[in-house]
Amino acid sequence: MSIKSLRKAPLAPAATVLMAGTAGAAQNKAVDELIAKIKDESAKVRTEAWLSAGKVGAPAVKPLAKVMTNENLEVARAAKRALWKIVRVAGRPGAEEEKKAVADELIPLLANDQPTSVRREVLWMLSEIGERNSVRPIARSMRNDALVEDARMALERIPGRRAVKALKAAFETVPEDFKPNIAQSLRNRGEEVAGYPCQKLVPTKKTNVEPLK
Amino acid sequence: MKQSSQFNRREFLAAAGAAMSVPYLIPSGVLAARGRGGANERLTMAHIGVGGMGGYHLQDMKRFVKAGIVNIAAVCDVDEKRLAAAVETAGPGAQPYRDYRYILERKDIDAVVIATPDHWHAVQMVHAAECGKHVYVEKPACCTIEEGKAMVAAAKKNNVSVQVGSQGRSQPEAYLAHRYLVNGNIGHIDKVTCFHYNSPEDSNPVPDSDPPPELDWDLWLGPLRWRPYNQKYCHGVFRWVLESGGGQIRDRGAHVMSCAMWWMGADGTGPVTVEATGTAPTKGLWDSAVTMDVTYTFKNPDWVLTWNQHTGNAVPAEERTGKEPGGKISRPGYGAVYHGTQGKFVHWGGDGGTWVEKKAREWNPPAGAKDVYKSPGHKEDWFKGIKTGAKTIMNIEASVGVANLCVLGNLSYILGRKLQWDQAKQEIVGDEQARRMMGRPQRHPYHL
Numbered sequence: 046m047s048i049k050s051l052r053k054a055p056l057a058p059a060a061t062v063l064m065a066g067t068a069g070a071a072q073n074k075a076v077d078e079l080i081a082k083i084k085d086e087s088a089k090v091r092t093e094a095w096l097s098a099g100k101v102g103a104p105a106v107k108p109l110a111k112v113m114t115n116e117n118l119e120v121a122r123a124a125k126r127a128l129w130k131i132v133r134v135a136g137r138p139g140a141e142e143e144k145k146a147v148a149d150e151l152i153p154l155l156a157n158d159q160p161t162s163v164r165r166e167v168l169w170m171l172s173e174i175g176e177r178n179s180v181r182p183i184a185r186s187m188r189n190d191a192l193v194e195d196a197r198m199a200l201e202r203i204p205g206r207r208a209v210k211a212l213k214a215a216f217e218t219v220p221e222d223f224k225p226n227i228a229q230s231l232r233n234r235g236e237e238v239a240g241y242p243c244q245k246l247v248p249t250k251k252t253n254v255e256p257l258k
Numbered sequence: 259m260k261q262s263s264q265f266n267r268r269e270f271l272a273a274a275g276a277a278m279s280v281p282y283l284i285p286s287g288v289l290a291a292r293g294r295g296g297a298n299e300r301l302t303m304a305h306i307g308v309g310g311m312g313g314y315h316l317q318d319m320k321r322f323v324k325a326g327i328v329n330i331a332a333v334c335d336v337d338e339k340r341l342a343a344a345v346e347t348a349g350p351g352a353q354p355y356r357d358y359r360y361i362l363e364r365k366d367i368d369a370v371v372i373a374t375p376d377h378w379h380a381v382q383m384v385h386a387a388e389c390g391k392h393v394y395v396e397k398p399a400c401c402t403i404e405e406g407k408a409m410v411a412a413a414k415k416n417n418v419s420v421q422v423g424s425q426g427r428s429q430p431e432a433y434l435a436h437r438y439l440v441n442g443n444i445g446h447i448d449k450v451t452c453f454h455y456n457s458p459e460d461s462n463p464v465p466d467s468d469p470p471p472e473l474d475w476d477l478w479l480g481p482l483r484w485r486p487y488n489q490k491y492c493h494g495v496f497r498w499v500l501e502s503g504g505g506q507i508r509d510r511g512a513h514v515m516s517c518a519m520w521w522m523g524a525d526g527t528g529p530v531t532v533e534a535t536g537t538a539p540t541k542g543l544w545d546s547a548v549t550m551d552v553t554y555t556f557k558n559p560d561w562v563l564t565w566n567q568h569t570g571n572a573v574p575a576e577e578r579t580g581k582e583p584g585g586k587i588s589r590p591g592y593g594a595v596y597h598g599t600q601g602k603f604v605h606w607g608g609d610g611g612t613w614v615e616k617k618a619r620e621w622n623p624p625a626g627a628k629d630v631y632k633s634p635g636h637k638e639d640w641f642k643g644i645k646t647g648a649k650t651i652m653n654i655e656a657s658v659g660v661a662n663l664c665v666l667g668n669l670s671y672i673l674g675r676k677l678q679w680d681q682a683k684q685e686i687v688g689d690e691q692a693r694r695m696m697g698r699p700q701r702h703p704y705h706l
Contacts, residue, residue, distance in 0.1 A: 136691030
């Protein structure tokens with residue numbers, strides 16, 4: 046180590062903290078600006094905001110999720126579209142860290158304290174991102190009656206053995222009337238399932254309309 | 259060629275035996291096999307989805323009932339009002355159903371016409387094929403790449419005749435354009451630019467609500483993930499939702515690009531890259547691109563196909579007297595320009611109305627000129643496929659190829675990036691997220 050570098054050494058951690066602080070402040074500003082524009086009265090401003098949300102990325106995920114249940118339907122819709130834009134930008138080839146960061150922000154949004162509409166959307170977002178670490182949280186969502194079918198479909202889409210294992214585990218615990226659904230997912234993933242034949246060709250819904258005599 | 263309304267059974271059977279310029283699926287000795295009635299038997303038909311285009315098909319099918327070619331045995335819709343109206347149209351003998359699977363259970367039904375929203379096409383076509391029914395299914399064939407693969411596989415495995423409703427290929431002027439182009443009248447064509455006006459924006463968004471009592475919302479959604487009902491989903495306006503309708507590119511693209519693939523001799527081929535840009539609607543449920551530009555690059559042979567969706571970009575329509583084979587141009591807002599080394603060629607429409615430039619209509623083929631397949635009519639061509647095993651003009655392989663163009667264009671727009679496509683493997687390469695979006699998990703039990 047040179048004298049020059051020895052002189053610099055004690056300063057390095059402080060500089061790192063300072064830089065991180067500056068970056069964090071810039072990031073917070075970008076998120077605040079995005080959320081403000083998503084809530085703007087102008088449809089044009091909202092649209093431009095959600096279209097540009099990919100640049101803001103993971104830090105905007107949770108703030109946007111809060112706006113997804115805004116009482117103004119168009120504001121809520123803009124927030125949802127912004128979140129999807131972040132998912133699509135983060136999923137591009139070569140952006141592994143961004144993708145993981147976004148998935149890490151989405152996963153807590155599957156918690157029980159989140160609105161069902163948000164959780165349902167997040168399940169589908171995670172299914173597109175396809176990260177392994179989302180498998181267990183998604184599988185836990187299968188305990189919720191309102192989410193179980195979306196969670197099944199999300200798991201069906203996520204690559205790797207972990208998702209198949211989660212489906213198999215769920216198959217053992219779900220109510221009897223839901224087992225055919227999981228059996229179908231397992232078959233789609235190349236697994237053999239005995240005892241729960243495919244029901245896709247079984248008609249169930251009758252009409253009240255009468256034929257002409 | 260006689261007008262279809264004058265097409266009687268004898269003429270149909272004569273046409274069915276002629277003009278076999280396309281390959282056979284099965285040898286003619288297999289006539290009267292399962293669902294493939296003998297030459298003197300009427301086909302027993304069912305209509306699944308009887309509003310919008312489905313209502314048109316049901317009405318149109320009655321001319322074949324009168325001609326002694328088919329019987330209409332069943333009608334089906336998830337909307338009871340539409341179903342009741344269809345029962346009146348079809349007349350006595352047509353059994354109404356809400357759930358199309360009752361129709362597939364019936365052994366007496368040979369063929370089905372599927373005119374449901376796009377998100378149902380693949381599931382219902384595959385199910386019908388698995389039950390041995392011949393299928394006429396509305397365009398676009400599929401909403402995802404994986405659905406398309408399943409459709410091709412099901413038709414092949416079950417040896418059923420499938421016609422997809424890109425009926426532009428069967429229009430009289432389409433034949434004239436095809437013949438004109440393949441004979442090199444504008445030289446070597448290396449670019450086709452499709453023009454179309456914008457997809458609409460929802461100017462009056464409404465909140466979610468309860469579905470109307472006549473509508474089975476669960477069955478309308480079918481394979482799609484569940485969501486609350488909203489008036490802006492249905493009926494016909496499903497078209498403007500990316501997930502179910504895919505916008506203008508999946509609606510009219512499945513017509514205009516169908517003509518392009520047919521006339522360019524490009525069925526069975528596909529692009530190597532797809533790149534789309536577009537503008538998003540500023541409010542409302544509808545999320546299809548309002549304006550859109552997509553570039554498809556083909557290799558070996560090299561040519562470029564573009565989809566340009568901008569109101570006001572149409573080529574001015576040609577003056578007509580109304581006595582031309584296709585009559586007056588009633589939909590001049592979409593079509594395509596073919597760019598050749600020795601000139602350009604324009605057509606308008608591309609669906610049930612396909613109008614081509616005068617120079618193609620009036621071209622007299624010299625001795626030795628190439629001829630091309632002339633469809634006897636889109637449904638007639640399907641009946642021919644059913645009776646003889648001949649491949650239909652808009653067969654499932656060709657239709658899936660065209661639908662894939664629409665699907666890939668939308669995927670590139672949604673993802674905001676260029677996609678690489680492997681035609682031989684029928685898959686996107688080098689983009690794992692895009693690859694996952696080649697399919698879409700489907701709700702139980704409405705799945706492939």
